[in-house]
Amino acid sequence: MQAVRRVVCAMSGGVDSSVAALLLRRRGYDVTGVFMNNWDVVDEHGVCSAEKDCEDAYKVCQMLDIPFHQVSYVKEYWHDVFSYFLNEYEKGRTPNPDILCNKHIKFNYLISHAIDNLGADAIATGHYARTSQEDEEVFQQKYIKHRPSLFRNRFEVRNDVKLLQAADKFKDQTFFLCQISQYALRKTMFPLGGLTKDFVKKIAAEAGFHHVLKRKESMGICFIGERNFERFILEYLEPQPGNFVSIEDGKIMGTHKGWFLFTLGQRARIGGQRDAWFVVDKDVAAGTVYVAPSTNHPALLRDLLRTDRVHWLSEDPPAELIRDKMMECHFRFQHQMALMPCVLTLNQDGSVWVSLVKPIRALTPGQFAVFYKGEECLGSGKIMRLGPSLHTLQQGQQRMKSAASVSTEAVEEMDPVS
Structure with a gap:
């Protein structure tokens, strides 16, 4: 029985x-x-x-x-x-x-x-x-x-x-x-x-x-529920006033009560501003929240990130990643976003660099990069660092073009055509 x-x-x-x-x-x-x-x-x-x-x-x-x-x-x-x-x-x-x-x-x-x-x-x-x-x-x-120990018995x-x-x-x-x-x-x-x-x-x-x-689908913070986030978080964290600053020209667009009230990609409701502005970066030391005037601004688009030590559901990294130090798989950092092809590069400390096939909007430090191979969820690592945004890369390219132009003009002045 x-x-x-x-x-x-x-x-x-x-x-x-x-x-x-x-x-x-x-x-x-x-x-x-x-x-x-x-x-x-x-x-x-x-x-x-x-x-x-x-x-x-x-x-x-x-x-x-x-x-x-x-x-x-x-x-x-x-x-x-x-x-x-x-x-x-x-x-x-x-x-x-x-x-x-x-x-x-x-x-x-x-x-x-x-x-x-x-x-x-x-x-x-x-x-x-x-x-x-x-x-x-x-x-x-x-x-x-x-x-019993950090590493599995071989x-x-x-x-x-x-x-x-x-x-x-x-x-x-x-x-x-x-x-x-x-x-x-x-x-x-x-x-x-x-x-x-x-x-x-x-x-x-x-x-x-x-x-x-009859119940609604559960929303909001796990076990705390859906509520006004700003009012809730300010019950636990002291206000830290700072400025909203335009990522394009450095102009101060308004003030806020704390950088922790904002996440990358969200609309920043700035007093006195009729047009929509979106959070693209934060400087915690200065208390600055950088904003851009469009929801898909190049400052929000990135294709590279680094995690902390990855938690693999099988405890060890996939054999392919251990062997080659690189592996193709899929990635998401939000629940219902489409899976994105990527390449992982394994670091000595167990973290990974994640290179995406194309830039995506509002990659966010603190969120989890979750990895998939076919139907299998492999594990995840917290996003710690981001690669340069398209805006930063474009600015760099523009500076290089300007420098090249100045250099060409200088050479022409030094060696005039006779």
Whole structure:
């Protein structure tokens, strides 16, 4: 007789995690729903739906006749995600808290709690993603909470689980899973990986989950929600007034309350300016935010970036990259942007240079460069440095032409035609 397989399903109160729990229940697993509270509602000044989310998740568990648990990771979220979030903004970068929340909270603290305290054999989430292993293989994987060392034993038998894109490419969420550990990936199930969003909604409707179908798609900062960003961030960071400066002629266009309120590519609403201006660069030391008068200005277009040490989902860099120090693959730094062909160059410190086949708009330090090979998500590295923009290159070319012209004129003056 086969042993009962216990699965803890992360429940958000939304349609995706609700259907994930339903599908697991139909497959005969012993399912427990767990709702995570990661933000202290006492400190909220904006709209907070955590209590309503919890009620919705609990109602689904009641309908499925499965146990329901709540866990609080408020301190952990603050320490591992939100403090980092604020620190990155102070440094002039734009972080991605959703990716870090998955890495530190859901696929670290939650998975440990599920296995150590709830007796789970695996966890499941409502992410649209797939892995290279069958469901039954998940229960055969050993879960190791902490890696014994930085480097893998060369004699260790490799049986890496690959993270693969979902069947619904528009909803694919491997982007948000690009920093989780191989050990967490081995013990995780994604019941929605082979389904489309429309089909998931149909399943929810047939199951009577009408209360979750009425909910809007979750937006905004992970577990904090959608709100006025400027008002929210100024609750935690002191204003740092500075100037908006035109990237074209150095003219001061207006003032702002802090460089951390802006990210590259966004429209800068400058008082007294009727035309649209867009953020193209920031000088944190001077408090200057550089702006340009068009959304696709050459100052926003770049084709080169460098990451920090890349987190590979298989733990080690791909064999091709180790062997050749270069590798062709695909890249994105935003969830639903089209995958862009690129060439990676491996550095000694584990970081990579990413050369894109063509310049793209608003590459942003602090965001994650996520790499793909076919349907496989390979891993990611935080964008730390950018190559020169097209605007900078054009200025350099213009200076060279001007210098060449001056040089030619000087030679003609020295050697007049007789």
